[in-house]
Amino acid sequence: MTGAPGTGTPVVIAVGRETAAGEQRVATVPDVVQKLVKAGFEVRVEHDAGARAFYPDDSFVAAGAKIAASRSDLLKGARVMLCVQPPTVADAGMFSEGTIVVGFMNPANNLDGIRALRDRKVTAFALELVPRISRAQSMDALSSQATAGGYVAAVMGAAHCPKFLPMLTTAAGTIRPATVLILGAGVAGLMAIATAKRLGALVEAYDVRRAAGEQVRSLGAKFLELEINAEGSGGYARELTPEEKVKEQQMVSAAVARADIVITTAAIPGRKAPVLITRETVAAMRPGAVIIDMAAESGGNCELTVAGTTVHDHGVTIIGPRNLPAQIPFHASQMYARNLQSFLALLVDKSGALTRDFSDEILAASLLVHAGEVRHKPTQDLLTGGRA
Numbered sequence: 001m002t003g004a005p006g007t008g009t010p011v012v013i014a015v016g017r018e019t020a021a022g023e024q025r026v027a028t029v030p031d032v033v034q035k036l037v038k039a040g041f042e043v044r045v046e047h048d049a050g051a052r053a054f055y056p057d058d059s060f061v062a063a064g065a066k067i068a069a070s071r072s073d074l075l076k077g078a079r080v081m082l083c084v085q086p087p088t089v090a091d092a093g094m095f096s097e098g099t100i101v102v103g104f105m106n107p108a109n110n111l112d113g114i115r116a117l118r119d120r121k122v123t124a125f126a127l128e129l130v131p132r133i134s135r136a137q138s139m140d141a142l143s144s145q146a147t148a149g150g151y152v153a154a155v156m157g158a159a160h161c162p163k164f165l166p167m168l169t170t171a172a173g174t175i176r177p178a179t180v181l182i183l184g185a186g187v188a189g190l191m192a193i194a195t196a197k198r199l200g201a202l203v204e205a206y207d208v209r210r211a212a213g214e215q216v217r218s219l220g221a222k223f224l225e226l227e228i229n230a231e232g233s234g235g236y237a238r239e240l241t242p243e244e245k246v247k248e249q250q251m252v253s254a255a256v257a258r259a260d261i262v263i264t265t266a267a268i269p270g271r272k273a274p275v276l277i278t279r280e281t282v283a284a285m286r287p288g289a290v291i292i293d294m295a296a297e298s299g300g301n302c303e304l305t306v307a308g309t310t311v312h313d314h315g316v317t318i319i320g321p322r323n324l325p326a327q328i329p330f331h332a333s334q335m336y337a338r339n340l341q342s343f344l345a346l347l348v349d350k351s352g353a354l355t356r357d358f359s360d361e362i363l364a365a366s367l368l369v370h371a372g373e374v375r376h377k378p379t380q381d382l383l384t385g386g387r388a
């Protein structure tokens with residue numbers, strides 16, 4: 001891979017140390033570095049970028065990367081920057097014009113950052129905008145990270161539950177299995193179901209998309225049926241009507257009341273998370289029950305959830321975690337790094353040079369900022385709404 005054909009200068013890919021609070025992941029791992037170096041890239045990793053995910057600098061060096069002592073050394077001459085969290089305004093100021101940045105960009109909640117990238121004439125691809133088509137599965141970072149988050153949520157629920165999850169027959173008596181309820185059976189929910197099943201719990205799950213029923217049952221869990229099918233466009237859920245919401249609340253309340261652990265993942269893209277568990281429902285739960293609200297950052301599926309903290313109410317522990325995938329940083333980083341490796345393959349043309357043709361369906365959909373313009377219409381609208 002050469003940046004300037006004939007000169008033999010390799011394209012430099014930079015991987016920074018994540019600076020957001022609580023972020024432990026890193027955008028590449030040694031196995032992926034090895035492949036990128038073999039493909040002709042130079043990979044530069046900022047000092048200690050992988051330390052919190054347990055990939056020390058030495059492991060990157062052994063894979064063929066160079067270690068940069070500082071952020072400015074990292075970015076000197078870099079054509080591509082890989083990140084997990086969106087670059088900060090300060091980072092954007094350090095990029096050269098035309099740098100390609102790939103990572104989560106959280107556009108709706110990061111308008112200052114997007115403005116800075118636009119004004120710096122950076123090319124930014126947002127992984128959350130990668131279309132969920134079969135060809136893009138290997139670069140679907142939303143799914144890989146939701147898988148990591150779903151696993152952590154189930155393990156966290158088990159760790160806070162005062163009961164065993166499996167049934168036990170012991171000399172000290174028989175222990176009945178705990179009941180785990182999963183609300184929202186998308187990618188994260190299905191992983192939470194599989195994990196709770198492996199821990200031996202009785203697992204029930206509910207989703208407004210009837211199609212989720214088959215997947216839930218195939219994992220050995222019970223699917224709670226409601227006479228509603230709220231499958232919206234693109235396989236996502238639509239918002240329920242007020243009458244449907246009442247029916248849902250009744251059924252969900254009964255299931256929540258018999259659960260020892262409830263893991264909620266219900267989300268509607270671009271909207272506040274639906275409230276599925278009211279404060280009255282919490283009051284009717286078993287003492288010692290635990291709620292892990294994976295939708296905490298988008299408003300919460302439980303009325304009492306506070307994002308980033310734990311609330312105790314009527315003997316129920318309600319946890320509103322932020323950034324669950326960062327709690328399993330070794331494997332979440334590995335999966336994310338492979339997603340980025342697949343995405344990078346789209347950015348290389350037949351001659352091995354970086355492409356400037358972004359007409360490919362996946363590139364076009366995920367291109368957020370390019371050549372001084374915001375290319376993603378909803379983000380553009382948010383910016384012009386704020387007259388920026």
Ligand SMILES: NC(=O)c1ccc[n+]([C@@H]2O[C@H](COP(=O)([O-])OP(=O)(O)OC[C@H]3O[C@@H](n4cnc5c(N)ncnc54)[C@H](O)[C@@H]3O)[C@@H](O)[C@H]2O)c1
Nearest residue numbers: 132133143184185186187207208209235237265266267274
């Ligand atoms: N490459 C692909 O084809 C691909 C990849 C990943 C996901 N998908 C599909 O995308 C869809 C959404 O996946 P996701 O995990 O990103 O979803 P998501 O994070 O947007 O939502 C999580 C789940 O919450 C459910 N939900 C929303 N409102 C609810 C309510 N009121 N009550 C109960 N549940 C509610 C949704 O139906 C969804 O299953 C699924 O159909 C999934 O199979 C496809």
